[in-house]
Amino acid sequence: MKPIDNWMLVFIIWLSVLCFFGIVGNLLIFFYFPRNETQFGASTVFIQQLALVDLVTCIAVIPYTITYELAIVRNTIICKTMQFVRYFLILTSLLTLFSIAAERYLGICRTSDIFSKGKILKVIAGNLIVSLVFSVPTFLVYKVQRIDYSEGYSISTCSLISGQGLLIFNVIFLLGFVLVIAVMCGLYINMYKVVLDNTS
Numbered sequence: 001m002k003p004i005d006n007w008m009l010v011f012i013i014w015l016s017v018l019c020f021f022g023i024v025g026n027l028l029i030f031f032y033f034p035r036n037e038t039q040f041g042a043s044t045v046f047i048q049q050l051a052l053v054d055l056v057t058c059i060a061v062i063p064y065t066i067t068y069e070l071a072i073v074r075n076t077i078i079c080k081t082m083q084f085v086r087y088f089l090i091l092t093s094l095l096t097l098f099s100i101a102a103e104r105y106l107g108i109c110r111t112s113d114i115f116s117k118g119k120i121l122k123v124i125a126g127n128l129i130v131s132l133v134f135s136v137p138t139f140l141v142y143k144v145q146r147i148d149y150s151e152g153y154s155i156s157t158c159s160l161i162s163g164q165g166l167l168i169f170n171v172i173f174l175l176g177f178v179l180v181i182a183v184m185c186g187l188y189i190n191m192y193k194v195v196l197d198n199t200s
Helices: 006-032 042-069 076-109 117-135 164-199
Strands: 142-148 154-160
Touching: 006 042, 042 076, 042 117, 076 117, 076 142, 076 154, 076 164, 117 164
Parallel strands: none
Antiparallel strands: 142 154
């Protein structure tokens, strides 16, 4: 295990606080968010899905992240599986946020609600499939290996492999993340302009 210095202690405490409030907050959203037919809408379903994904992240991924940063993950199956789960949940959260932005954009700027119940389920299924496909490579780029640290010690732990494949993997993820965020920002900017025009 890596030595726990002051920065690592702050990091662990911070993640633990996020984990606690994340569990409480997402449980409240998931169980008490409107569910009846009159309040049914795409945003409601997407927000509940986002709460569920974030809840799983707080329960499983955040504790794993702490063990990962402490370099105590030494089982190959756990290493590869949890990295896959981590990437899958992050991508699912991002795509769900994008779906919420797209649904609101269509409702405000196009004044058309194309998200019927069937289409909502298709969007959710599409998000899950895309997240699954882009998370599978984590099984290839993570493994348990010996890492030499600059402090003068080495530990066998779960970490990224090196090589051209890793570079391609990281570039694709970074470009995809930036693209989705940029499109989301564009959607919300257009919505803001439409709302301003309608109120002026």
